[in-house]
Amino acid sequence: MPLTNGCPDLLSEVRAFRARYPEVRYVDLISLDIPGHFYGKRYPVEMLEKVAAGSALKLPQNCVLLGVQGGLFPIGDYCFNDGDPDAPRRLIPGTLKPVSWERQPLGQMLISSDGTAAPIEFEPREVLARVLERLARRGIKPVVAFELEFYLFDRVLQEGLPQFPRDAFSGDPDDQPNMHIERLSRFGEVLHDMVETANAQGIDANVMTAELGPGQFEINFGHCADGLQAADWAALFCRSTRGVALKHGLRASFMSKPYLQAPGSGMHVHVSLYDNAGNNLLAADGQRPLRHAVAGCLELLPHCMPIFAANHNAFRRYGAMVNAASRASWGFEDRDACIRIPESDPRNLRIEHRLAGADANPYLVLAAILSGMEHGLEAQREPIAPLNEDRASGIDFPKDMLAAVAAMRDHAAVNERLGREFVMVYCENKRQDHLAFQQEVSAREYRWFM
Structure with missing residues (x-):
C-alpha cells in the first residue's frame, strides 16, 4: 500500500x-x-x-x-x-x-x-482540487481572495437567543450599529487578536471593516495564487475566530442571518484568471472572456444554491436588506449584484462573487464559482444585461433548500464539473439535514396554532 x-x-x-x-x-x-x-x-x-x-x-x-x-x-x-x-x-x-x-x-x-x-470523491477539498487540476490542464491559473463577514455576540445567551456584544471599555451593548471607524476601536482588542492569531496560522488576514449590523465585522484576506490555500485560509479563519472570541468572553458566528432586522453575513470571493505567461485572461479581447465567465456563473448559479446557501437560515439572507440579491445578476461596481465587477486596471480585472453565506463551505463555494467561469468560457455566451443598464435584470434562483436540491441534483453541467458522486451525496446530505431541522415543533407554531 x-x-x-x-x-x-x-x-x-x-x-x-x-x-x-x-x-x-x-x-x-x-x-x-x-x-x-x-x-x-x-x-x-x-x-x-x-x-x-x-x-x-x-x-x-x-x-x-x-x-x-x-x-x-x-x-x-x-x-x-x-x-x-x-x-x-x-x-x-x-x-x-x-x-x-x-x-x-x-x-x-x-x-x-x-x-x-x-x-x-465527495470530500470538499478533493472536489476543489479536481476543478483546479482541470483548469491547470487548460493553462488557467486562478488567483483568489476571500472576504468573510461575521457577528460578535455576548457569551451568555438569554433563553437560547444571542445578545448584542458589549465593548470592553464602556460595557455598553453595540445596539446602534453603523459603519463608523470608532466601532473598530471599541472592539479593537478582540478584532486585533483575531487577525494576529490568523496571521500566526499562516493566513494573510489584513483589512478590518465595521459592518452595518450590531456586532458585525468583516475581515479580508490577501489574494492567493493557490486556490486550495485560499480556501484553507477561509476555513481555518472561522475556527480560530470562534476560539479567540470565546477567549475574550464573546461569541463569534458566521451564521448567514442571525437577526431578521439586520444585514446577513456573506462570503465574498474575488477571482481572476491568468495564463501561464501571467496575462489576465478576463481582460483579453475587449474583456469578452470576462463577459463569458459572468454568463457561465449566472447560468450555473441557480443550480448551485445548496452550496451558496448551505442551510435553512442562509436563505433568509436573500433580498432581505441592502446588498443581498434576490436574483442572479451582475454589474460594474454594483453591490446589489450577485456578481460585481470591481473597478480595476486590466492586470487585476476580476469578478467578485457575493452570493454565498458566510457559513458556506469555502472549498465548495470556490469550486462552484470556478466551474461556472469555466462553463462560460467554453460556451462563449453573452450574459444578461448588467444592473447598471437594467435594474430589473436577473435570473430567478431557488429560495428554499428542497427546491434548491432539486435544481442541483440532475443538472448535467453541475454533475459534470463537480462530480456526479459528489452531487448525489451533497444533495442527499442537504435534503436530509433540512428534513431533520423540520422535526421540531417551534414556539411560534404553538403561538399560531394552539
Whole structure:
C-alpha cells in the first residue's frame, strides 16, 4: 500500500515545530466535512512525526458525510451499508501551527484525502482540487481572495437567543450599529487578536471593516495564487475566530442571518484568471472572456444554491436588506449584484462573487464559482444585461433548500464539473439535514396554532 505521507519537507516541518514549541504535546489533525465543520483526531506530537515519516494516516471515510448536527444519514450505500471503511488522509504541508486560544498548549494541522492513493470523491477539498487540476490542464491559473463577514455576540445567551456584544471599555451593548471607524476601536482588542492569531496560522488576514449590523465585522484576506490555500485560509479563519472570541468572553458566528432586522453575513470571493505567461485572461479581447465567465456563473448559479446557501437560515439572507440579491445578476461596481465587477486596471480585472453565506463551505463555494467561469468560457455566451443598464435584470434562483436540491441534483453541467458522486451525496446530505431541522415543533407554531 502506498504511503500517504512521508517526505523530507513534512518531517522537517514537524521537527522544527517540536523544537520551537517544546511545550506542545498534542496536535489536532483536522479536515472540513460537507457542512463546513472540522472533524479529526488529536495526535501526540511524537506520533505525528511518525506519520510525517511515512506511517499511514487513516480516518473513517464517512466522517465527511456528517450532518450539520454531527449525525449520519443513509446516503446511497454509504454510512449504513458500506461497513464504515477507513480512507487514507495526508498531512497538508505548511499548515502545522500552534493554537493560542486553548487553555493548554496545542497545535493543529490540516489533513485531506486529496492527493492520496484513494481520494474521497465527495470530500470538499478533493472536489476543489479536481476543478483546479482541470483548469491547470487548460493553462488557467486562478488567483483568489476571500472576504468573510461575521457577528460578535455576548457569551451568555438569554433563553437560547444571542445578545448584542458589549465593548470592553464602556460595557455598553453595540445596539446602534453603523459603519463608523470608532466601532473598530471599541472592539479593537478582540478584532486585533483575531487577525494576529490568523496571521500566526499562516493566513494573510489584513483589512478590518465595521459592518452595518450590531456586532458585525468583516475581515479580508490577501489574494492567493493557490486556490486550495485560499480556501484553507477561509476555513481555518472561522475556527480560530470562534476560539479567540470565546477567549475574550464573546461569541463569534458566521451564521448567514442571525437577526431578521439586520444585514446577513456573506462570503465574498474575488477571482481572476491568468495564463501561464501571467496575462489576465478576463481582460483579453475587449474583456469578452470576462463577459463569458459572468454568463457561465449566472447560468450555473441557480443550480448551485445548496452550496451558496448551505442551510435553512442562509436563505433568509436573500433580498432581505441592502446588498443581498434576490436574483442572479451582475454589474460594474454594483453591490446589489450577485456578481460585481470591481473597478480595476486590466492586470487585476476580476469578478467578485457575493452570493454565498458566510457559513458556506469555502472549498465548495470556490469550486462552484470556478466551474461556472469555466462553463462560460467554453460556451462563449453573452450574459444578461448588467444592473447598471437594467435594474430589473436577473435570473430567478431557488429560495428554499428542497427546491434548491432539486435544481442541483440532475443538472448535467453541475454533475459534470463537480462530480456526479459528489452531487448525489451533497444533495442527499442537504435534503436530509433540512428534513431533520423540520422535526421540531417551534414556539411560534404553538403561538399560531394552539
